[in-house]
Amino acid sequence: MSASESLNFINLTNKVDYLQVLVSQNQTEKVLEFEPHWLRFNCQSDKSREPSTGERTITINNVPKDLKIKCAMIENDELIRIVWNELSNQSDSLIPIEFLLNNSPSLSDIDFNKHYLTSNKIFYFDYNSFFTSQIRNDDKIFDWLKSLAEYGLCIVKNVPTKENMLRNLVEMIAPLHRTIYGEMFDVRIDVNPLNLAFSASPLEFHNDLIYYESPPGIQFLHCLKFDESVVGGETLFVDGFQIAEKFRQQHPKLFDVLTKIPASFQKTHDYQGRKIFIQYSKPHIVVNHRQKIIGVNWAPANEGPLRNCTKEEIKAYYEAYLEFNKLVYDKSNITAIRLNPGEVVCFNNRRFIHSRNGFKQAKGSRHFQGCYLTMEEFKSEVLALEFKVNNRNNEQNDEINQAYDICRLKLWNVNVANNDYY
Amino acid sequence: MFKKLILNPISKNIFQKKEIFSKLNFPIKTYHNQVKIINIENKRTSLELFVSVDKEEKLLCFDPHWLRFNCQSENSRQIGTGQRIIPIQNVPKILLIDSVKKKDDCIVIKWDVDSNQPDTIIPIEFLINNNPSELVNDDRYIPCKEIKFFEYFELVDSNGNRNETKIFEWLRHMMLYGLTIVKNLPTEKDMIKNLAELISPIQSTIYDQLFDVKVDQNPINIAYSSVGLEFHMDLMYYESAPGIQFLHCLKFDPEIIGGESIFADAFHIAELFRQKYPDLFSTLTKIPATFQKIHIDRKRPVYMVYQRPHIALNHRGKIVAVNWAPPFEGPLTNLSPKETKLYYRAYVEFAKFVYSYNKTIVYRLNPGEAACFNNRRILHARNSFIPNSGIRHFQGCYVNIDEFKSEALVKEFQMKYANASKNVNHIKLDLRKTIVGNQDYY
Numbered sequence: 001m002s003a004s005e006s007l008n009f010i011n012l013t014n015k016v017d018y019l020q021v022l023v024s025q026n027q028t029e030k031v032l033e034f035e036p037h038w039l040r041f042n043c044q045s046d047k048s049r050e051p052s053t054g055e056r057t058i059t060i061n062n063v064p065k066d067l068k069i070k071c072a073m074i075e076n077d078e079l080i081r082i083v084w085n086e087l088s089n090q091s092d093s094l095i096p097i098e099f100l101l102n103n104s105p106s107l108s109d110i111d112f113n114k115h116y117l118t119s120n121k122i123f124y125f126d127y128n129s130f131f132t133s134q135i136r137n138d139d140k141i142f143d144w145l146k147s148l149a150e151y152g153l154c155i156v157k158n159v160p161t162k163e164n165m166l167r168n169l170v171e172m173i174a175p176l177h178r179t180i181y182g183e184m185f186d187v188r189i190d191v192n193p194l195n196l197a198f199s200a201s202p203l204e205f206h207n208d209l210i211y212y213e214s215p216p217g218i219q220f221l222h223c224l225k226f227d228e229s230v231v232g233g234e235t236l237f238v239d240g241f242q243i244a245e246k247f248r249q250q251h252p253k254l255f256d257v258l259t260k261i262p263a264s265f266q267k268t269h270d271y272q273g274r275k276i277f278i279q280y281s282k283p284h285i286v287v288n289h290r291q292k293i294i295g296v297n298w299a300p301a302n303e304g305p306l307r308n309c310t311k312e313e314i315k316a317y318y319e320a321y322l323e324f325n326k327l328v329y330d331k332s333n334i335t336a337i338r339l340n341p342g343e344v345v346c347f348n349n350r351r352f353i354h355s356r357n358g359f360k361q362a363k364g365s366r367h368f369q370g371c372y373l374t375m376e377e378f379k380s381e382v383l384a385l386e387f388k389v390n391n392r393n394n395e396q397n398d399e400i401n402q403a404y405d406i407c408r409l410k411l412w413n414v415n416v417a418n419n420d421y422y
Numbered sequence: 423m424f425k426k427l428i429l430n431p432i433s434k435n436i437f438q439k440k441e442i443f444s445k446l447n448f449p450i451k452t453y454h455n456q457v458k459i460i461n462i463e464n465k466r467t468s469l470e471l472f473v474s475v476d477k478e479e480k481l482l483c484f485d486p487h488w489l490r491f492n493c494q495s496e497n498s499r500q501i502g503t504g505q506r507i508i509p510i511q512n513v514p515k516i517l518l519i520d521s522v523k524k525k526d527d528c529i530v531i532k533w534d535v536d537s538n539q540p541d542t543i544i545p546i547e548f549l550i551n552n553n554p555s556e557l558v559n560d561d562r563y564i565p566c567k568e569i570k571f572f573e574y575f576e577l578v579d580s581n582g583n584r585n586e587t588k589i590f591e592w593l594r595h596m597m598l599y600g601l602t603i604v605k606n607l608p609t610e611k612d613m614i615k616n617l618a619e620l621i622s623p624i625q626s627t628i629y630d631q632l633f634d635v636k637v638d639q640n641p642i643n644i645a646y647s648s649v650g651l652e653f654h655m656d657l658m659y660y661e662s663a664p665g666i667q668f669l670h671c672l673k674f675d676p677e678i679i680g681g682e683s684i685f686a687d688a689f690h691i692a693e694l695f696r697q698k699y700p701d702l703f704s705t706l707t708k709i710p711a712t713f714q715k716i717h718i719d720r721k722r723p724v725y726m727v728y729q730r731p732h733i734a735l736n737h738r739g740k741i742v743a744v745n746w747a748p749p750f751e752g753p754l755t756n757l758s759p760k761e762t763k764l765y766y767r768a769y770v771e772f773a774k775f776v777y778s779y780n781k782t783i784v785y786r787l788n789p790g791e792a793a794c795f796n797n798r799r800i801l802h803a804r805n806s807f808i809p810n811s812g813i814r815h816f817q818g819c820y821v822n823i824d825e826f827k828s829e830a831l832v833k834e835f836q837m838k839y840a841n842a843s844k845n846v847n848h849i850k851l852d853l854r855k856t857i858v859g860n861q862d863y864y
Contacts, residue, residue, distance in 0.1 A: 018759070033759050037766035042753050054716055055644050055749040059652070060773035103753040111756045174722075178623065196505055204509075212824050213860040214662030260737055262863035268504050268846055275832045277846050278824050279854060281736075281863035289708050289731075301505035304847065305492045305552040307864055308738065311468075311483060314554060318487035325510040376660050376726055383725035406716055406727050406752070418661050421710035421729035422756065 010097060012072045012080065019072055019082070023101065032104050036067035039082055042103070043093035064088050102407040112290065115415040115422075116351070117150040118242060122337065127158045127169065127344075141172060142385040144346075148218065149382050149414050152348035153237055153335070159222060161341045166222040166369050169344060174377035177216055179209055180269055180276055187221065187368040189361070194271055196301065202358035205238055205328050206299035208349050208372070211265040211278045217375025217418065219349040223339035227364025232357045237335045240296030240351050240417065243327040244285050248293075254320035258284045261317045263297065266304035279304060284324065288421040295419045298328065298353045328353065339368070350375065350417035375418040383409050457550060462529070464522045469531070471549060482553045486517035489531055492552070493542040494848075504847065513539065551850035557738070558864065562857045565690040566599040566800065567781045574607040574792075577620060589620060590833040596666065597830045597856045600796035601685055601783070607670055607792045614670035614817050617792055622825040625664055627657055628715070628724050635669065635816040637809065642720060644749060648814075650806035651749070653686055653776050656797050656820075658747035659713040659726040662860065665823025667797040671787035675812030683793060684803040685783045686776065688744040689857065691801075692733055695775045696741075702768035706732045709765045711745070714752035727752060732772065736863040743861045746776070746801060776801065787816070798823055798859030823860040827853075 009024035019034040040063060041056070043049075048058050068085040075081050078097055084090040125144040130137055147154050159165055167184060170176060176183045181194075190198040197203060209215045226233065248255040262281040269276035286295030306314055327333060336357075339345060347354065349372065359366060386409050406412045413422045460479070461472040469489060471482040490513060491506070493499070498508050518534040529549065531542040572595075576588045595602055607613055612632060618624055624631050629643075638646040645651060657663045674681065696703040714727040734743035754762060784805075787793060795802065797820065807814060834851050835844075855864065 035759060035762040035766060037770065038754060038762055041751070041766075050644050052640060052719070053643055056751055057644070057649075057749065060748060060770065061777045063770055063773075065767070065770055099753075103755055105754045105757040105762050110758065175626065178626070192502060195503055196500060196507075204507075212662065212822075213862070214660070262737060264864075266847065276825075276828050277831045277835065278828045279831075279862075279864070280824065280860075282861070283737075283863070289710065300510060301507065303491070303506055305548075306488060306554045307552065308556070308558050309554050310557075311485065311555060314485040314488055318485065318491075319515065322487075322510065322513060322515055329511055374660075376728075380723075380725045384723045387725070406714060406725060407755075409725070412725075412727060418728075419730070420661075421731070 010074065012074065014069050014072045016068050019069055021100065025101075032100075034100070034104070036069055036084075037063070038105060039069075039093050039095065040067060040084075040090060042095060042099070043091075044096060044099060045092075045094040047091050048093075063090065099405070102405070110290070111413075112292070114241075114292070115413050116152065116241060118239060119151055122335065123147050123151065123154040125154060125156045127156050130172065136172065138385055139389055142382075142389045145173065145378075145382045145385060146411065148346050148348070149379065149411055149416060152239065152241075152351045152416075154346050155337070155339075156344045156346060157340075158342055159344045161222075161224045163224065163369065166220055166344060166371055169222075170220055170371055170373060173381045174373050177372040177374045177377070179216060179372060180267075180271070180274070184369055184371045187370055188366060194269065197356070200233075200359050200361065202232075203356045204300045205236070205353040205355040206301060207240075207297060207353055208299075209267075210297055210299035210302055211267045211280045213280065214374070214418070216349045216372035217416065218346060218373045218378045219354075220344055220346050220371050220373075221339070222344045222369045223341050223367075224369060225365055225367040226339060226341055227361070227366070229364035230359050230361045230366050233359030233366050234336045234338045234357045235345060236355045236357065237337070237347065237352045238328055238333050238354075240298065240353050241293060241415075243324075243330075243333055244293050244296055246333075247285075247324055247327055251320070251323055254316075254323050255285065257316045257320040258324060259287050261306075261309060261313050263317075263321075264304040264307055265297070265299060265302050267302060281307060284321070286419055292415075293417075294415065294421065295417050296351065296353070348416055375416055379411075379414075379416060382411055382414075386411050457546075459524070459546065462522055462524065464519050466518050469519060469522060469529075471529075471546075473550060475550060482549065483555060484549065485554075486519055486533075487513070488554060489519075489542055489544065490517055490533070490539060492544060492548070493540075494528075494545060494548060494845075495541070495543040497540050498542075545845075545848055548845075548848040551848060558855050562740075562855050563600070563689055563799075564598045565781070566601050566685070566687040567783070569685075569783055569785060570595050570599065570602050572602055572604045574604050574617065577604070578616075584620065586833065586836065590830075590837050593621070593826075593830040593833055594853065596794060596796065597827070597853050597858065600687065600689075600799045602794050603785070603787075604792045604794060606790050609670075609672045609789050611672070611817065614668050614792060614819055617670070617794075618666075618668050618819050618821050621666065621821050621829045623821075625820040625822040625825075627660070627664065627820065628722070628726075629657075632817055632819050635818055636814060642717065645804075648681075648807050648809060650680075651802075651804040653684070653801035653803040654747040654749055655688075655745065655801060656747070657715075658745055658750050659715050659728045661728065662823060663745075664797045664820035665826045665858070665860070666794060666821040667802070667818060668792055668794050668820070669787070669816045669818045670792040671789050671816050673789055673813045673815040674787060675814070677810040678812040678814055679808045679810065680805045681807030681814050682784050682786045682805045684805065685785075685793075685795060686779050686801045686803075687781065687799065688746055688776075688801050689741060689799050689859070690781070691775055691779050692741050692744050694779075695772055698775075699768075699771060702771050703733065705764050705768040706772060707735050709754075709757065709761050709768075711765075711769075712752040712754055713745070713747060713750050715750060729755075732769075734861050740857070742857060742863060743798065743859045748773070796823075796826075796858060823858055827856075827858050827860070830856075 011022040013020040021032045082093040458474040463470040469484040533539040710729040
């Protein structure tokens, strides 16, 4: 919602211990309440926010426990000025009305939206459409990234089957995320595989690099070669969000267990002289303070022994674990894709658990190339493009304010399973 | 009670199907611990191991599913990669132990026929070192009250040869205390990379690989100016905010007044806060704060926003992360008025705690010195300074927190088990339980 549209009327009432704002917009009326400290800390004047970087410069220690509003008024039809009681010794707070309305914490309905989308079909995008005579087509690229952010899975076709072409595609978004597998990795049969993925074995459903605090956000797999003579080798996906929700409905108590008792993940890795030994414990399902699912962690191949748990917890854990696994392997939850050469499957590595059918290659071969982006870089680019695409034709100076205005963008709160509490 | 059972192994018991081995009392070959198995007991729905580890007697109890999933045979763990390959859907809800025997230094478990599971083989050392019911209660970090100094040329000599023992000493100190200074790192540009890469490849962020902290005309960050900086952690809007931060002082002219670096241990502050204000502490673990970086006027515009509570707890109520970065806070959203009120009450009080903490460390870095600190634990701040035409120039970079901890554990393993053929997953490393602030639930 752009607050500046059809804002008919706004009325302030100083309740001393809070500010009451009556908003009349699009012929509906709402009453919002703002705590004094919220107002104080969200002052957007130069005294509180460094103008060029938007960083907050308020010395918290100078803000008293008790804050009372002396008076509140509207200035220039766009700002609210709050004058604090003398004892508090606080400079006036200045907050743009639009900021108040877009960021109001006191929404009468707390936002319980899941903020992600699901679909029965896979969306395809054409690599060739991303350029119009060698110039980036931001609209088309935004369509692709928006879909990837909201749905979490899509395919880009017609990416030339040359080695490292994938880099061209992904670097349109952000710099590649380098991991212990390098910047780009080859998925094909290795003689001494570092990982079962680099063999012909089937793989259990998993998130990649789960043992990191922040596993890779988006994964790209570019099919370079997948000869028809190769039997098997389909890529399989399961939406972690959807099965976790199903699990919650079907087995609420077991669901609760999986959000509390942490699993153990680990990686022992020795490659080109670099030894890695990571152990990390976290629950399989992560919920925020509203019990909304904000993370899914599933990678049986990388599990280690449960630690630091009582007997009862271990028992409860395994009961829940075995039951959850049934949903993972339930065919109705699985999407299977046999990638064609030139196709790049792009997916949210945190939300979608993926696996692969084993394959036989008597003749011919199967060769994919892969890479990752961090979720922060991906999401940042999505928002940058949203802003660019939606404001290109805007004559007005409708800019995002450096300091605060991310709420003007629609995609800022899309749930990408990266443990963001929103 | 347990001792009586052991002394009379053939005494009556209430369990119907149970096998008791008579006292075994033989030593198991392990590296540091003196381990003796006193008794192994199959309780059908659990396995009990009565052991003596370094002369301390313990009763270890194992759940059947835990045993099944931690089988270390090649049926269950792929040899080259160590990855688990058990098809979970083939493991039944109910698992009963048919028999247990000791073979070499392992336990071999036969499951009841109906369950259709292959034998489970687990080294006894693995069982003892990975016992799940050993609740981790002891201190898992040491409050940082002073700076320990290391010499760069003791870590790696002028020919580039690493001194692994000294490096481990450095890493171990970084793990336990969170702060060190490395002296005599040559004041050439990019030298800091050499120091950081002793640990792992640099963590690249929106500030690129290496960043310069000096006074900029149009700073993209208030650090690139001469103002003072409040206590904070860097890049709190990243899910995995930088782990170890390095700040290499290249130049700090004597005519400059001020500009000291200040450090404070957030873990310790949070613990003290918890003791004094348990209710406010609880609020800060539940209601999330907003961290953000919105910066358009940049080579690559940045739109990052992330919400997380200021303090994160594990399932045992232990602090596993502290997230504090006031300059990067954005508006709290999606909260009821009551929650907002509660939040600010706790927030303002916690900030007071941070400011009044009396164990802060103030240090004026000298050229050639590199401050190395855990950005997830040690709050850092800076006094404002008056340049007086002098130059203050630091170069900085980061290393990922998980990779830092990994390197510390790898080094501990290499120090202790250099000549022994050991599986790192079977033994216990002291540093494993150190809390580094990366939200690891362990």
